[in-house]
Amino acid sequence: MAASESGEVAAPYGGATAAATAGGAPKRVRTRHFLQAKRDGHPIVGLTSYDFLSAQIFDRAGIDFLLVGDSAGNTVFGYDSTLPVTVDELIPLTRAVARAAKRALVVADLPFGSYETNPREAVHSAIRFMKETGAHAVKLEGGERSAEQIRHIVEAGIPVMAHIGFTPQSEHGLGGHVIQGRGEAGAEQLLRDARAVEAAGAFAVVLEMVPSAAAKAVTEALSIPTISVGAGPDCDGQLLVWTDWAGFTTGRIPRFVKQYAQIGQALEAAAIAFREDVESGAYPAPEHEYE
Numbered sequence: 001m002a003a004s005e006s007g008e009v010a011a012p013y014g015g016a017t018a019a020a021t022a023g024g025a026p027k028r029v030r031t032r033h034f035l036q037a038k039r040d041g042h043p044i045v046g047l048t049s050y051d052f053l054s055a056q057i058f059d060r061a062g063i064d065f066l067l068v069g070d071s072a073g074n075t076v077f078g079y080d081s082t083l084p085v086t087v088d089e090l091i092p093l094t095r096a097v098a099r100a101a102k103r104a105l106v107v108a109d110l111p112f113g114s115y116e117t118n119p120r121e122a123v124h125s126a127i128r129f130m131k132e133t134g135a136h137a138v139k140l141e142g143g144e145r146s147a148e149q150i151r152h153i154v155e156a157g158i159p160v161m162a163h164i165g166f167t168p169q170s171e172h173g174l175g176g177h178v179i180q181g182r183g184e185a186g187a188e189q190l191l192r193d194a195r196a197v198e199a200a201g202a203f204a205v206v207l208e209m210v211p212s213a214a215a216k217a218v219t220e221a222l223s224i225p226t227i228s229v230g231a232g233p234d235c236d237g238q239l240l241v242w243t244d245w246a247g248f249t250t251g252r253i254p255r256f257v258k259q260y261a262q263i264g265q266a267l268e269a270a271a272i273a274f275r276e277d278v279e280s281g282a283y284p285a286p287e288h289e290y291e
């Protein structure tokens, strides 16, 4: 499920290229393409996105799914964790991303406090995202502990991406940014969590910060695709926070991130150049003026 070398964007896995279908209805990635991709060994590629312009670019580039993550707490709102993020904060961001995505599947991350209490509250939150944003699926954290919530959301007709391993919303319960699934007991718990979310009806599961060997065992045990966030090369797909991946995030970047650009440096250089031009009188020039 990737863009071709010529830069043409692949249609949903198994389909023609976007160029071949140009003028017709744009093909759309669906949850069934995730399952098909796993069966056929085609890696699934995801990025987070929080706004219209970045989502347009990632969609055009053939990124298969866009997660409007509660990592917006860190990347958009400037909190030091995801815990303060609310549904009301994420809904406008998710709406912007959904408006931009013509091909990519858009996943809305349910924030801390919007689904844990009971399945009823979970379904209510999921419905808000689906009704108010145009997202195609929701994501929530937790394996066995969230299985009932997943089951009820799926029964309401809403696809669920699960998220196990390191779950940032419970960082205080987990004792910090701690790698999960380590040792025999950790690997067994990870597998129990993975089986629980699959049985509950999740169409995919994010594995965050777990040893590659544990992620490989889960990937082989499940029929739904595993999406790695720092879970090694043997998962069925890879996902990164776009601001980390593009060199926009300031401060500590997790070890599992590979940076594909340095847009923070580029923006800072542009801002300095603009300031200097205004201070020197070089901007605005005659071509920027009205008569």
Ligand SMILES: Nc1nc(=O)c2c([nH]1)NC[C@@H]1CN(c3ccc(C(=O)N[C@@H](CCC(=O)O)C(=O)O)cc3)CN21
Binding pocket: 070, 071, 074, 075, 082, 168, 177, 178, 179, 209, 241, 243, 244, 249, 252, 253, 254, 255, 256
């Ligand atoms: N910008 C950003 N990137 C992310 O990947 C991300 C967020 N925000 N917010 C939500 C969660 C939190 N995540 C995190 C947060 C911290 C580490 C981290 O510090 N990892 C260390 C190892 C643990 C440690 O030493 O604290 C690392 O070097 O990978 C990893 C993932 C992943 N998600």
Ligand SMILES: CC(C)C(=O)C(=O)O
Binding pocket: 048, 067, 068, 069, 070, 071, 072, 109, 163, 206, 208, 229, 239, 241
């Ligand atoms: C790191 C990913 C999995 C996430 O949940 C987010 O961006 O909020």
Ligand SMILES: [Mg+2]
Binding pocket: 069, 070, 071, 082, 109
């Ligand atoms: Mg999240």
